[in-house]
Amino acid sequence: MASQARGLQNFISDLRNAKSKDEEVKRVEKELANIRKKFTAGGSAKLNADGSNPSLSSYQRKKYVWKLVYIHVLGYEVDFGHSEVLALVRSNKNGEKQVGYVALSLLLRGGDPAIGGIINTIKKDLTTPGSPSGKSGEPDIAQALALCSIANISGLELIQSLHVEVQHILLSKSSTPCVRKKAALCLLRLVRTSPDLVAGREFAPHVAQLLQDRHLGVLTSIMSLLNGLASQHTDEYETLIPYVVHILGMLVLKKACAREYLYYRTPSPWLQIKLLKFLQLYPHAIAPDGGANGSTDGATAQAKPYVSQLTSVVSKILTKTDVSDSINKSNADHAILFEAVNLIVCWGPSGPVQLRDGAMKLLGKFISVREPNIRYLGLMTMARLAQIEGSAEGVKKHQATVLVSLKDADISVRRRALDLLFVMCDTDNAERIVDELVAHLALADAAIREEMVLKIAILAEKYATDLRWYVDTILKLISISGDHVSDPIWHRVVQIVTNHPQGDLQGYASATLLVAVSPRRCHETAVRV
Numbered sequence: 001m002a003s004q005a006r007g008l009q010n011f012i013s014d015l016r017n018a019k020s021k022d023e024e025v026k027r028v029e030k031e032l033a034n035i036r037k038k039f040t041a042g043g044s045a046k047l048n049a050d051g052s053n054p055s056l057s058s059y060q061r062k063k064y065v066w067k068l069v070y071i072h073v074l075g076y077e078v079d080f081g082h083s084e085v086l087a088l089v090r091s092n093k094n095g096e097k098q099v100g101y102v103a104l105s106l107l108l109r110g111g112d113p114a115i116g117g118i119i120n121t122i123k124k125d126l127t128t129p130g131s132p133s134g135k136s137g138e139p140d141i142a143q144a145l146a147l148c149s150i151a152n153i154s155g156l157e158l159i160q161s162l163h164v165e166v167q168h169i170l171l172s173k174s175s176t177p178c179v180r181k182k183a184a185l186c187l188l189r190l191v192r193t194s195p196d197l198v199a200g201r202e203f204a205p206h207v208a209q210l211l212q213d214r215h216l217g218v219l220t221s222i223m224s225l226l227n228g229l230a231s232q233h234t235d236e237y238e239t240l241i242p243y244v245v246h247i248l249g250m251l252v253l254k255k256a257c258a259r260e261y262l263y264y265r266t267p268s269p270w271l272q273i274k275l276l277k278f279l280q281l282y283p284h285a286i287a288p289d290g291g292a293n294g295s296t297d298g299a300t301a302q303a304k305p306y307v308s309q310l311t312s313v314v315s316k317i318l319t320k321t322d323v324s325d326s327i328n329k330s331n332a333d334h335a336i337l338f339e340a341v342n343l344i345v346c347w348g349p350s351g352p353v354q355l356r357d358g359a360m361k362l363l364g365k366f367i368s369v370r371e372p373n374i375r376y377l378g379l380m381t382m383a384r385l386a387q388i389e390g391s392a393e394g395v396k397k398h399q400a401t402v403l404v405s406l407k408d409a410d411i412s413v414r415r416r417a418l419d420l421l422f423v424m425c426d427t428d429n430a431e432r433i434v435d436e437l438v439a440h441l442a443l444a445d446a447a448i449r450e451e452m453v454l455k456i457a458i459l460a461e462k463y464a465t466d467l468r469w470y471v472d473t474i475l476k477l478i479s480i481s482g483d484h485v486s487d488p489i490w491h492r493v494v495q496i497v498t499n500h501p502q503g504d505l506q507g508y509a510s511a512t513l514l515v516a517v518s519p520r521r522c523h524e525t526a527v528r529v
Helices: 006-016 023-039 056-072 082-090 094-107 111-119 119-127 143-153 156-170 177-193 200-210 216-232 236-252 269-279 298-303 306-320 327-350 353-366 372-386 392-396 399-405 410-424 432-441 445-464 467-484 486-499 505-516 524-528
Strands: none
Touching: 006 023, 006 056, 006 392, 023 143, 056 082, 056 094, 082 111, 094 143, 094 327, 111 119, 111 156, 119 143, 119 156, 119 298, 119 432, 143 156, 143 177, 156 177, 156 200, 177 216, 177 505, 200 216, 200 236, 200 524, 216 236, 216 269, 236 269, 236 306, 269 327, 306 327, 306 353, 306 505, 353 392, 372 399, 372 410, 392 410, 399 410, 399 432, 399 505, 410 432, 410 445, 432 445, 432 467, 445 467, 445 486, 467 505
16 A cells, blocks of 8 residues: 555655755655646547546555645645546445545535536435445445445535435435435535535424434434524424433433543443433423423423433533542533533523522632633623623622633633623612722723723613712712723713702812823823813
């Protein structure tokens, strides 16, 4: 094998040893000229009907096409050789067909005119299981290669001609697990390109059958397809919720998982995440029939039998996820955990209160850990959870921890802490939160100051019980970070003061402003006010 690829290896070595970009370009141009000459029939020889050169041996054709692929990967334009690529795809030999399909996926695009001449060959490979060379041991290689190429090229002509065959392979019981996985992902690619390709109501029963497959690799690919379909036509796939809950229950509650799909003793975490993401598309799935305001009582369980199992699954994920010394296991477990919390957030007020409380308690631990990624996700998810009715008191318990995160070295963590403080603020804690934010403003990075100033101004106006405190707060903003106080902010102060002639607000504001502009150096925004 090494001797057969010596020409390709030498070419790659020449490019890697090039001392300058110009030297590399000259070497590539020289090679392209040589390949173009080899692909052109010389003397009295004639090209085949498909445009390929019949004088090239199998080894030569593969070598030159591999060189074109490598040149393309380096970023150079390759606008010839398509006929030789198609000749390799049409070959009955595994080695040639593999090279042909790889080159086809990289060198040709959906709108290329040459695609029309290869559709029948791809269709033949799709619909004729069996090794192209007739050898046993690789019965699905041609189907797998064809599916990968269709997904990569994904042109409109290709989609219209072959999507029926792709669906047939996916649904066929004779297809091997490898082919079914590739068919599901190929169909997902086609659906993303042409959203109306699959009729949801007609296809949903077929997906239900696929979800009963015991091969976890197939199920993982099917869930990728299902998430793509359901995100476009959500209502049409709602009937599949019980199947998804059943699979999730088998993985979480019964640990039913083949050994090869255990990841650090966690059953197929990628599949669990996909299942939870699908359920997040249906926020009212846990509510009783007839409305989204119910709770998980007996009537609900009778109306929707899967609700009890689903709440048990989510509860176990929240309570049984342990901290691990292994980073890989910890990452997998926390990924599942955060998707479960996101599902609770999606349920909103209709979800079980005990699950919301459990999620809030868990997030309280996450925002105090040293790992910045976990802290970031904890702050972001808690901000979403805090917006659910009835969660305000639970969030306030973690106010001190959030204020500490506001001083974190990572600016992304500080942004999430600022967002959470903005959400948890109310009339009871507004003054403390605003005063803490104002105190921190002087130390804040320039990248976050404008956002902080805006949110402080909004909170001060919204929750001000004493307008004099509001005026003082805005003036502090001007003195600390006047460049980031926009015109609408100080215009609002002027409007509020002028519209309150009663009391001593106008007198207090005038006296305070006089003190603010008395120093020789004061910000121009203070002078405008």
